[in-house]
Amino acid sequence: MTTEGADGAPVRLVRGPGLLLVWLYGVMSVGAVSRSVYQIATEFDRAPLAYALSAVAAAVYAFITYTLVRGGETARKAALLCCAAELVGVLTVGTWTLADPSAFPDATVWSDYGMGYLFIPVLLPVTGILWLRKSRR
Amino acid sequence: MLGATGRGGTGLAGARAAGLSPRNTLGPMLVALTVAVSVAALALAAWCGFAAYRDQPTKDWHFIGMAVVSVLALAQLVVGIVQLARGEQADEGSVIFVSYLLGALFAVPAAGFLSLSERTRWGSVTVAAGAVVLAVLEVRLHDIWEG
Incomplete structure (x- = not known):
């Protein structure tokens, strides 16, 4: 088994544990997208930095969900890249909010x-x- | 006994002061539904988690369980909207309240449909995760309504 199935079909990412993964990414997408749309539309001036960062998070989640559903080697690589960016983002913003709470009303x-x-x-x-690396085989 | 009647009195007065209509039984109903959906969701999560533990996919009985939870969530949505229509206020705003009610309604059915495409233990895990998401949404719903 290489990057493609024996019949040349693109590798499916939504199978086994991948289903749980795509479900959680889907939930986070819906949550983050609706939250940032609402906050930016109604009260953006209150915490512009926080809401802009939430919008970035929402975009990342939506994109990863899309690539997981789409499948295939290119999508797998793109998703891997975005997961890495997401991890960097969570760690950066997480540390930032703890170090400088005043920047985040x-x-x-x-x-x-x-x-x-x-x-x-x-x-x-x-x-x-972990899942995307394992799916490469 | 004095304490009991006293508490009952303030409770009723408090409800009357908070609500616009004097006899609004939907308030307690909304709380009861929130509790019922939470308990049902956690039971469904445990049930499907157990199925996953035994390496089984979701079966007909699990889907009946999901239907029961979804009907409760639908009832909660209806009661919530009627409460808003009667002039009651959600503490964090009606847009957020209705959004969460809709999210609560679709969480379990969406996970259920996904599990149809994955006839392994991972389908059961996904439904369990969906039920946990619903339970978390119920906690948030309570905060959004009560403040």
């Missing part, structure tokens, strides 16, 4: 390493990278 999705989301934001990219 309101929480972002990635505040305190995603504590408000049961630490799923910091666990997802790690499991995502």
